[in-house]
Amino acid sequence: MATISDVAARAGVSIATVSRVLSGQPCTTPATRDKVLRSVAELNYHLNRSASNLRRNQTGVILILTPNMTNPYYASILTGIGDTATALGSAAFICNTRDDPNRSTAALERLRQHQADGAILLSIDADATWLADYASDFPLVQCSEFQPDSTITHVAIDNKAASHDVMAHLLELGHTRIAHLSADNTYPSTRDRLAGYQEALAQANIDPCPEYVVRGSADYSFASGKDATHTLLALPKPPTAIFCISDTLAMGAVVAAREAGFNIPADISITGFDDVAVNEMIQPQLTTLAQPCYELGVTSARALFALINHETTPLAHVLDHHLVVRQSSAKAPAGASEHSGGAR
Amino acid sequence: MATISDVAARAGVSIATVSRVLSGQPCTTPATRDKVLRSVAELNYHLNRSASNLRRNQTGVILILTPNMTNPYYASILTGIGDTATALGSAAFICNTRDDPNRSTAALERLRQHQADGAILLSIDADATWLADYASDFPLVQCSEFQPDSTITHVAIDNKAASHDVMAHLLELGHTRIAHLSADNTYPSTRDRLAGYQEALAQANIDPCPEYVVRGSADYSFASGKDATHTLLALPKPPTAIFCISDTLAMGAVVAAREAGFNIPADISITGFDDVAVNEMIQPQLTTLAQPCYELGVTSARALFALINHETTPLAHVLDHHLVVRQSSAKAPAGASEHSGGAR
DNA sequence: GCGGTTAATGTAAACGTTTACACGGTGTGG
DNA sequence: CCACACCGTGTAAACGTTTACATTAACCGC
Numbered sequence: 126m127a128t129i130s131d132v133a134a135r136a137g138v139s140i141a142t143v144s145r146v147l148s149g150q151p152c153t154t155p156a157t158r159d160k161v162l163r164s165v166a167e168l169n170y171h172l173n174r175s176a177s178n179l180r181r182n183q184t185g186v187i188l189i190l191t192p193n194m195t196n197p198y199y200a201s202i203l204t205g206i207g208d209t210a211t212a213l214g215s216a217a218f219i220c221n222t223r224d225d226p227n228r229s230t231a232a233l234e235r236l237r238q239h240q241a242d243g244a245i246l247l248s249i250d251a252d253a254t255w256l257a258d259y260a261s262d263f264p265l266v267q268c269s270e271f272q273p274d275s276t277i278t279h280v281a282i283d284n285k286a287a288s289h290d291v292m293a294h295l296l297e298l299g300h301t302r303i304a305h306l307s308a309d310n311t312y313p314s315t316r317d318r319l320a321g322y323q324e325a326l327a328q329a330n331i332d333p334c335p336e337y338v339v340r341g342s343a344d345y346s347f348a349s350g351k352d353a354t355h356t357l358l359a360l361p362k363p364p365t366a367i368f369c370i371s372d373t374l375a376m377g378a379v380v381a382a383r384e385a386g387f388n389i390p391a392d393i394s395i396t397g398f399d400d401v402a403v404n405e406m407i408q409p410q411l412t413t414l415a416q417p418c419y420e421l422g423v424t425s426a427r428a429l430f431a432l433i434n435h436e437t438t439p440l441a442h443v444l445d446h447h448l449v450v451r452q453s454s455a456k457a458p459a460g461a462s463e464h465s466g467g468a469r
Numbered sequence: 470m471a472t473i474s475d476v477a478a479r480a481g482v483s484i485a486t487v488s489r490v491l492s493g494q495p496c497t498t499p500a501t502r503d504k505v506l507r508s509v510a511e512l513n514y515h516l517n518r519s520a521s522n523l524r525r526n527q528t529g530v531i532l533i534l535t536p537n538m539t540n541p542y543y544a545s546i547l548t549g550i551g552d553t554a555t556a557l558g559s560a561a562f563i564c565n566t567r568d569d570p571n572r573s574t575a576a577l578e579r580l581r582q583h584q585a586d587g588a589i590l591l592s593i594d595a596d597a598t599w600l601a602d603y604a605s606d607f608p609l610v611q612c613s614e615f616q617p618d619s620t621i622t623h624v625a626i627d628n629k630a631a632s633h634d635v636m637a638h639l640l641e642l643g644h645t646r647i648a649h650l651s652a653d654n655t656y657p658s659t660r661d662r663l664a665g666y667q668e669a670l671a672q673a674n675i676d677p678c679p680e681y682v683v684r685g686s687a688d689y690s691f692a693s694g695k696d697a698t699h700t701l702l703a704l705p706k707p708p709t710a711i712f713c714i715s716d717t718l719a720m721g722a723v724v725a726a727r728e729a730g731f732n733i734p735a736d737i738s739i740t741g742f743d744d745v746a747v748n749e750m751i752q753p754q755l756t757t758l759a760q761p762c763y764e765l766g767v768t769s770a771r772a773l774f775a776l777i778n779h780e781t782t783p784l785a786h787v788l789d790h791h792l793v794v795r796q797s798s799a800k801a802p803a804g805a806s807e808h809s810g811g812a813r
Numbered sequence: 814g815c816g817g818t819t820a821a822t823g824t825a826a827a828c829g830t831t832t833a834c835a836c837g838g839t840g841t842g843g
Numbered sequence: 844c845c846a847c848a849c850c851g852t853g854t855a856a857a858c859g860t861t862t863a864c865a866t867t868a869a870c871c872g873c
Contacts, residue, residue: 128859139823144861152821171581175528176859179519179828186584188562194547195746200538207565211572216579218532218562221551228555235560237515239829240530347750376750383752402539406691406720407751408727472829483853488831496851520829523858583859 127168136164147172178239186216187429188241190232192224192248193344196373197401198418199247202268205422206245213430215242224344226250236263243429246270249312264432268425269416270312278432280425280442284314287414287446288321288368291396294412294448295366296329299457300394303337304357304364306350306374310343318370318398336360341374350377351384358385358393365393365457372397372404375411379453390455400449409452417444471512480508491516522583530560531773532585534576536568536592537688540717541745542762543591546612549766550589557774559586568688570594580607587773590614593656608776612769614656622776624769624786628658631758631790632665632712635740638756638792639710640673643801644738647681648701648708650694650718654687662714662742681708685718694721695728702729702737709737709801716741716748719755723797734799744793753796761788 133140138157146153146161153161164170178184189206191199203219210217218241222228229251235241236259243264249256253272259265260277271279295303305322308315319338326333339357341349350369354377357364367382369375375397379389387393389409397404400415424442431438477484482501490497490505497505508514522528533550535543547563554561562585566572573595579585580603587608593600597616603609604621615623639647649666652659663682670677683701685693694713698721701708711726713719719741723733731737733753741748744759768786775782 130859140860141824141862142822145822148861154821157821171578173523173859174579174582174584175519175523176828177861179517179523179830179858180860180862182519182828184519194538194544194563195541197539197541200544203538204565204567207567216564216576218564219538220560220562221548223548223551232560234515235518238518240518347746373750376747380750380752402691403747403750406717406724406747408724474829484830485832485854486852489852492831498851501851517829520858521831523828523860524830524832526858 127170128173129170131168132161132164132170135168136160182239184240184242185214186218186241187426187433188232188235188244189217189219190222190229190244190246190248191219192222192250194221196345197403198372198399198416201418202247202422202425205419206268206426207422209423209426209430213426215430217426222248222250224248224250226252230255233259233263243433245425245429264429266425266429266432268421270314272313276440278428278438278440278442280421280428280444281314282416282421282444282446284317285321285324287398287416288318289325290446290448291368291398291414292322292325292329294450294454295368295394295396296325298366298394298454300364300366301329301331301457302334302362302364303331303366303368305338306353306357306367306369306378307338307340308343308345308370308374309340309349315370322368337364341371341377345371345373347373347377347380350374351381352377354378354381355385358382358387363393366454367393367395369396370398372399372401372411372413375413375453376403376407379407379409379411390453392458394454394457396454404451412451412454413449415447415449417446420444471514472517473514475512476505476508476514479512480504526583528584528586529558530562530585531770531777532576532579532588533561533563534566534573534588534590534592535563536566536594538563538565540689541747542716542743542760545745545762546591546766546769549763550612550770551766553767553770553774557770559774561770566592566594568592568594570596574599577603577607587777589769589773608773610769610773610776612765614658616657620784622772622782622784622786624765624772624788625658626760626765626788626790628661629665629668631742631760632662633669634790634792635712635742635758636666636669636673638794638798639712639738639740640669642710642738642798644708644710645673645675645801646678646706646708647675647710647712649682650697650701650711650713650722651682651684652687652689652714652718653684653693659714666712680704685715685721689715689717691717691721691724694718695725696721698722698725699729702726702731707737710798711737711739713740714742716743716745716755716757719757719797720747720751723751723753723755734797736802738798738801740798748795756795756798757793759791759793761790764788 129140129143133143143161146158207217220232245266247268249270267277267279269281339353341353367378375395378395382393397411397413400413404411428438473484473487477487487505490502551561564576589610591612593614611621611623613625683697685697711722722739726737741755741757744757748755772782
């Protein structure tokens, strides 16, 4: 493994000159440049980043913490971040934390250890105040999830407003018995979506029915969506629409509804959230609230590099969402508000 | 940012002692240990990995190159790798190469630059001989895909045998008009699955029908599976079974078959490959050839660490696959071998 | 032709570790 | 009581860069 001194020796110059040539500083003669570059090629020299990072005190690496890779929602965000980092000459290294706070903090400690210049978090699994302290020491961006009073730079959609949009769609279709299939976690997005649901009901002068709010598992699993929906449909007055806070939950709801003998969307409307790619592959295609996943990633990366380079960037980046109406939602069944409704 | 000398000064010992305490070497008095650890805590000292890596000439980092994050097949493998690396005290950093050879090589160059100890490749997007050269210099493991004559350590299932298993299932169900929905790439797995299909046909004394072999896009997209299936079903004598080399393609085939008025599995059987999680979420649930994805990841990581630690590990690791029979395959429709069959 | 500016290169000191070697002190066996 | 071993600790030299500063040479205007 050739070092910079080998190159210098072979080219007949000092190591300082080699370093200058390689870092593209202008103060070098074309002749020396050529000599150096030739030696580099002949010796197959490659920079030792450990040494370089140590000296310069930066790494050209950003860390992305993702709770889970299986969720296609995260996949798009990760792609957006990766593309942006590559374009800006940095490497984006993804750490799968598996929703384990220990693994999250271990990954973040790498910042303290000078192994990365900054990090993007796709979830909140670390203690909020610990994280805030951390963010005051290091460039940190939160994507999708952030505490309402957060002092950490963040990028997300307006979940409450998005929730209102879903509800507007269902209300417009004449639904009044609308359930909310949430998740058993304390993510801010989960709270906001519930809040939007409740506000929209209130604004429509519909009495909230506590039994209509159910929860799937913390990670939005398909099976839990199915179970929760069965509970919902076994109610004396089952809902005519289910607003699910994730597409996976909605897919579970679809299967459960079918099992219970309901037709979608004739007997019951089901909406998802996020708009992951599979939504178009299943039948019926899901009506869902689309998040601009790739752009969330791009914006997060840009914000992080701004922080790293000590440029200014807003504390909050709010991106646009939009409702995608497909086949799983339709007019409320006639007379649904009168009797207990539902098929069978 | 406190350094080791700050800690040494505060504890009243030399930096060598601090280093020894922190690296857990036994030759230290409990008293000194305590002094050092207290100083570390008081100063909030953290190791500078750049310096440590430079000196030790290793990083405690492995790189995972994945062509694409959206595919849940990769997600499981990545999780297996990550868990194993964590258990063994290393960090697994995932690079999304997006099937771009430039990004792959750039990532691999990080090995030369002493920024990682080894790498696991989930695809072949770099030139094969270049890769072989690389593997002779650095710890490298290929997972899922590898050249038949590869000299690089690899972990995968036996794709040809797996293909035979799928065919045995379909043949046993009485199918004789079996199509193969492949992908427009040159991956070794794609070749092997086709070869297994052709061998099985030959062994069953069924004349291969060239029109029955069609290809979806290189990345197994849902839409391309749908298109290819429509072509297949428009044939004068459409197949009664379609053996798809990926689940996404199979999902496309399902939708296309339905659109063309075929019932699954009464009129046509459709099988997938990989067994990604969504298979249970769609209807009909897909019969598929399950790969042990998580174990592929675990085994790859173990093999890589063996290489890094100069332990011996086999060149080829072949893991077991198994067929999962669900709802999308059934007996061939009666008289299918006589007339043109299919509904409509 | 000379002081002064500038441009190209060299010298050497960092950056924060790890570790070979040296050193002193204590304990043990003869 | 001495030689010896051993244990805990310190000293200092690496590891491969980058960069402030020094040096040299060339060039310019007067």
